[in-house]
Amino acid sequence: MIGRERAEALSPVPVGEELLPGYRVVALMAHGRRLDTYDAVDEDRDCRVVVKLLREDRRHDPRVVASVLQEGRLVTSLAHPHLVRGLAAFEVPAPAMVLETLTGATLGALVEDRPLAATDVAQLGLQLVSVLGYLHRRDWLHLDLKPANVVVQHGRAVLLDLSLAGRPGAGRPGAGTRGYLSPEQALGQGLSPASDVFGLGVTLHECLTGELPFGDEATWESRRRWPLVHRRLPRRPDVLPDGVPREMSDLLAGCLSLDPADRPDLGRVKDVCTALAE
Structure with missing residues (x-):
């Protein structure tokens, strides 16, 4: 049974208390396995911000600390209109990062309400x-693209969460989200821009249909190299609603190929989407 002092130490920082120097708590937004996420006031900028703070019980794990510090460095050094903006990163008094507050809904919430039209x-x-x-040209992969990690604000999609971002090559086997991670992510080998293309294909397919192409518990057999086999019988990923242009259907089928070599590159995805968005 956890001791009283230990339990108090793991409790969220109370409303109105200082979370980090110059940042005061408005509310706890989420209590995750590694990070607590707070709605906070930035006293210097005089505005609301989001603070992601490494939980006290995870601060003795070097791998977790290094991951949070890397995410903080990335989010404060990268700048793109469709990437969440990082305002500050901390190593002391605790690993943490400060992000802009986004007021839109997640793409996941929008799709749960109703699927999107093909032009959207x-x-x-x-x-x-x-x-x-932008990330790929800087030799970074996102590796966790999904509707829950995209906020739509006045028609602008903003990508969140660089906690799993990594370099091409090898990675931690299974890192990602079930139903969205590519087969090579399950293996932790051969990670490349094509891995994000797979996640993009799953995300766009879900936006059109309201469902994941391989099911929401889909994962991949990680004990083999090739051919990769699915642990569950997958649905056909090319079954899309009536009225979806053939070009979109073919594009998504390619993005969802199990072999990364068969997936289109981002340039091809851009060309097809540009033609369909006009």
């Missing part, structure tokens, strides 16, 4: 291609 999905695809290309 094409516009969304163009915005996500733009930010993914």
Whole structure:
């Protein structure tokens, strides 16, 4: 049974208390496995911000600390209209980062309400291609693209959460979100821009249909190299609603290819989405 002092130490910082120097708590937004996310007031900028603070019980794990510090460095050094803006990063008194407050709804919430039209999905695809290309040109992969990590604010899609961002090559096997991660992410081998293209394909497919192409619990057999096999019988990923242009259907089928070599590059995704968005 957890001790009283320990329990108090793990409790959220109370409303009105200083979270970090110059930042006071408005409300706890989320209590995650690694990070607590707060709505806070930035006293210097005199505005509301989001603060992601490493939980006290995870601060002795070097791998977790390094991951949070990397995310803080990335989000404060990268700047793109479709990427959440980082305002500050902290190593002491605790690993943390300060982000802009976004007032829109997540793409996941919008899709849960109703699927999007093909022209809207094409516009969304163009915005996500733009930010993914920006990351890729700097040799970073996002590796966790999904509707819950996209906020739509006045028609502008903003990509969130660089906690799993990594370099091409090898990575931690299974890092990602079930239903969205690519087969090579399950293996932790051969990560490339094509891995994000897979996540983009899943996301756009879900926006059109309201469902994930391989199911919401889909994962991949990680004990083999090739051919990769699905742990569950997948639905056909090319079954889309009537009225979806053939070009979009073919594009998504390519993005969802199990072999990364068969997936289109972002340039091809951009060309198709540009034609369909007009």
